Amino acid sequence: MFQTFTSSADPGKGAERLAALRARLAAEGLAGFLIPRADAHQGEYVAERDERLAWLTGFTGSAGFAIVLPEVAGVFIDGRYRVQVRAQVDLAAFTPVPWPEVQPGPWIAEHLAADEIGFDPWLHTADEIARLETALADTAIRLRSTANLVDAVWRDQPAAPLGMAFAHPQALAGLSSLEKREALAAALRAAGQTAAILTLPDSLCWLLNIRGADVPRNPILHGFAVLHDDARVTLYAEPAKFDASVRAHMGPHVTLRPPSALVPGLHTLQGPVRLDRSSAPLALAQELDEAGVAYVWGEDPCRLPKACKTGAEIAATRAAHLRDGAAMVQFLHWLDTESPKGTLTEIDVVTALEGFRRATNALHDLSFDTICGAGPNGAIIHYRVTQDTNRRVQQGQLLLVDSGGQYQDGTTDITRTLAIGDPGAEARACYTRVLQGMIAISRARFPKGLAGRDLDALARAPLWMAGQDYDHGTGHGVGAFLSVHEGPQRLSRLSEVPLAPGMILSNEPGYYREGVFGIRLENLIVVTEAPALPGGDQRAQFAFETLTFVPFDRHLIDVALLAPGERVWLDAYHAEVLARIGPLISGPAADWLHRACAPLPAA
Template identity: 75%
Template sequence: MFQTFDSPASPEQGPPRLAALRAALAAEGLAGFIVPRADAHQGEYVAGRDDRLQWLTGFTGSAGFCVVLPTVAGVFIDGRYRTQVKAQVDLAAYTPVPWPEVKPGPWIADHLAAGDVGFDPWLHTADEIDKLRTTLEDCDVSIRSTRNFVDSIWPDQPTAPLGRAFVHPDALAGESSADKRARLAEGLRSVGQRAAVLTLPDSLCWLLNIRGADVPRNPILHGFAILHDDARVTLFTDAAKIDETVRAHLGQQVTLRPPSAFVPALHTLQGPVRVDRATAPLAVSDELHEAGVEVAWGDDPCRLPKARKNAAEIGGMREAHLRDGAAMVEFLCWLDAQPPGSQTEISVVRALEGFRRATNALHDISFDTISGAGPNGAIMHYRVTEETNRQVAPDELLLVDSGAQYPDGTTDITRTIAMGRPDPEAVDCYTRVLQGLIAISRVRWPVGLSGRDLDPLARFPLWVAGRDFDHGTGHGVGAFLSVHEGPQRLSRLSEVPLEPGMILSNEPGYYREGAFGIRLENLIVVQEAAKGADAHRRQLAFETLTFVPFDRRLIDTARLSPDERQWLNAYHAAVLERIGPRLSEAALRWLQAACAPLQAAAAV
């Protein structure tokens, strides 16, 4: 299996490791050090070598950072991890800090009267450090670029990954690498820039039509690249990752160099050189400035073109979701047939991966499956281990958030399932979450709006009941790339306008700590809205990619409006039509019952 159930968190190791770090800092005359989750590529999913935050604190979440000061060590976590962090760190040594509500600058000023706080410039962006320095301007604390002190006290730190790269066919990419490079180089020339530095692994993979194996779950290659204004690319990655087939695919315009040549190459560039201040390590712009090379701040030139999926990529994603939808329905049919109380969270994960493997097309899962029964479902990014494994008890909810990497597309789906007769309160919460998902699915909006503008639609049914959820409504998704892709999001923080071809998740939720969690998730793609006779302006809409039924046992039909019920019945009819022919006889019978039309509630 791809997923394992070991427990990487070691809370008991936190205090001695923290003491060792503080000793190393004191020897250097530093009052503190910042330990981010990110690697040099600002990756959410990091290789073992780069998982410094987990090694130091025990916290395994995909976002966050630790600020170590002489008398306090704050672990900054967002709303997804408020419950998880308390179980994974030694609370006598580490203090959870709600972020972004609490910003690191003011927090540091409150806990440190004076002194220098160090950071590794390869692990932080220029944006991040500029904001931090600005908030500390009026106090006696300074932020200083240093070596990485966690690496200096980590005796058995893993080596850098050497996953083999492989070719992503043009037929699936929808455009050759040469055409992409020519198009982006023309964009550089049009604004007078001589080159662009690329640091995001999914940008490298998208631009060169290759994939890699340097981190689990996401088929990306670690490396840096320089895109020149004549469409040449210099790729800095270990040669052991590139075989003859990939070398031939890259062609003569792509030069392969070792990672150690990256900084010297920066020093030789002729400016202006584009650097993305929001994604590139601060060290990149520092090195360019040191060499006297003019830096032109600007977006990574690959990010928006990569986000705007072309027809071939969308076609591949549609097929991947039909294949994955059939595997999910086979799994749900199997789960419903199991005797009450006979399954555990781990057995559920194993069964689901087995159904995906049976497609004979599975490259990997797209993230570790979240299988949370009862109260574990309220841990938003719960990862089951042998220690936490819980029996799926009768009459409680089971939240299953999972996805797959297929060569033609990436999937991500969440369903919450009633394991028996659900509590009325759970039915009410589930129905409100479903209403939020339906609202996003049905919305039409004028061109130019961003995810921030649409996010409240998913929350309104919960808001009117005094409830909410502490994560964004949706994240971007790559095409056989990162399951979490920027810059598009459905979030109150996102100001990036939504454009045709962008793929996002639609995943409202509700979580009651110690009781249950509910999340429902489909993937959706932005498209042109059908132009009605009375339309006065261009509008956009979403096409749903995911086809798996919702649990009718958890739906309060009386709460649904006629339009919501009509959407749900049409969706279930489409599930039956598209997924039914791909199923076993038993799963087809199950699906026919699961997709039967919901009737309007009888008048009282």
């Protein structure tokens, strides 16, 4: 099994660890300390060594941060984790803080009159620190760059990961590493920049056509790199991760150096050097300042090219989704057969689903730990089942299953909410509204230049009309055998990045009723150029191609709520599921798929 079911956090030790950290702060002459979720590469998914937030507080969500002060320790979490945080932290020691409604600057000022707060500059971006300093400018509170004080009291902290790097074939990437490097180097020269410092692991892997194993569920490699304006790359990563074949694959113009050589290497650069203010650790800017190396703030040059997939990457991703779709259909048939017996638990469901994906003989890893929430657990948006929380899959409830696979030819991410028995008319109505929102995004046609923030409302409108909503973005970017959460593209109220052909995103509206149920539906989609329409006057319009082909639970669809166009889309989608997935399966699962994909009945 890739997935395990032990709890990775220990809230019972939170108060003890908090006391040790406060003692260390006092010894350093500090009143507080910032503890982010991110590592030095600003990763959402981090290695065990970097699980500082979870180690200290018990909170295991993939986003959030803590601020420890003398009398209060706040754990800042967004709407996805309001339920989870209360179940995971010692509420006598830690105080959940709703973020971004409550911002860290005013919160600190409310609880501290004057003093210094420490932070590790390797774990925070320049943007983060600048925003906080601005918020505290009118107070007597100041920030101080320091060593990591959580590490100083974490006695059994795991070692840094040593996952082996491996080559990613050009046939799947669509471009050679040299072609990518030459294109980006030309852009640096045009901007008058001598180099760019790369800090995001997926950027390194994309640029060099390699993959790694330093972070669970993500085939990425920890490291930093300098891309020079002549297309050379200096890669700072543990040499033991690279065997002779990978070194040969990277070629003679990629120089491998150990991580300890990074800071001395920065001091030898001739500026101006590009640094991404939103993702690079502040420590890099501090080192360049110390060495007198000129730098300019600019976006990581890999991010947008990486987001706009090549034709080869899209074709490979389509193949991965068909394979994954067949595994999902077999799983759904199994679930439909077994759930009426009343013996299944969430862990049983997760284990079975992984088994169907493994049976493809192509699964490299999961793309994230499967979210499988029965009944009220479905309302915990990023729920991870453990032996302690494992719930029986009961009749009359909803079951939310959000899962995905990492295959060498693509990354998948799919959510289906399923009826176990009859969950009632209210659940069906809510489900149908979520489905209508997903259909609205799937059918969208929009002018070039629009961003995720311009489309996000399409998915919410059916819920808004019923006085409902969901507290997360509608979609995130997805990599090509890389991170399942990829920037800069998003379907979100916050996203200002224009959508462009080749960008893969999730389409996943939801609705959650705490203590009762959770509903989420998710397909992956890719931005395409929309065909011209007769009489149309828009020269350039985009649309979405659906990549995911798995039926929706027809038992949960209130047909009377659907508009005619929605019915047409849904019947056409199911017909395509049957046409694409049907030839890949046989026996009872194939019979089940025919029934699941039949046209909807009359209202």
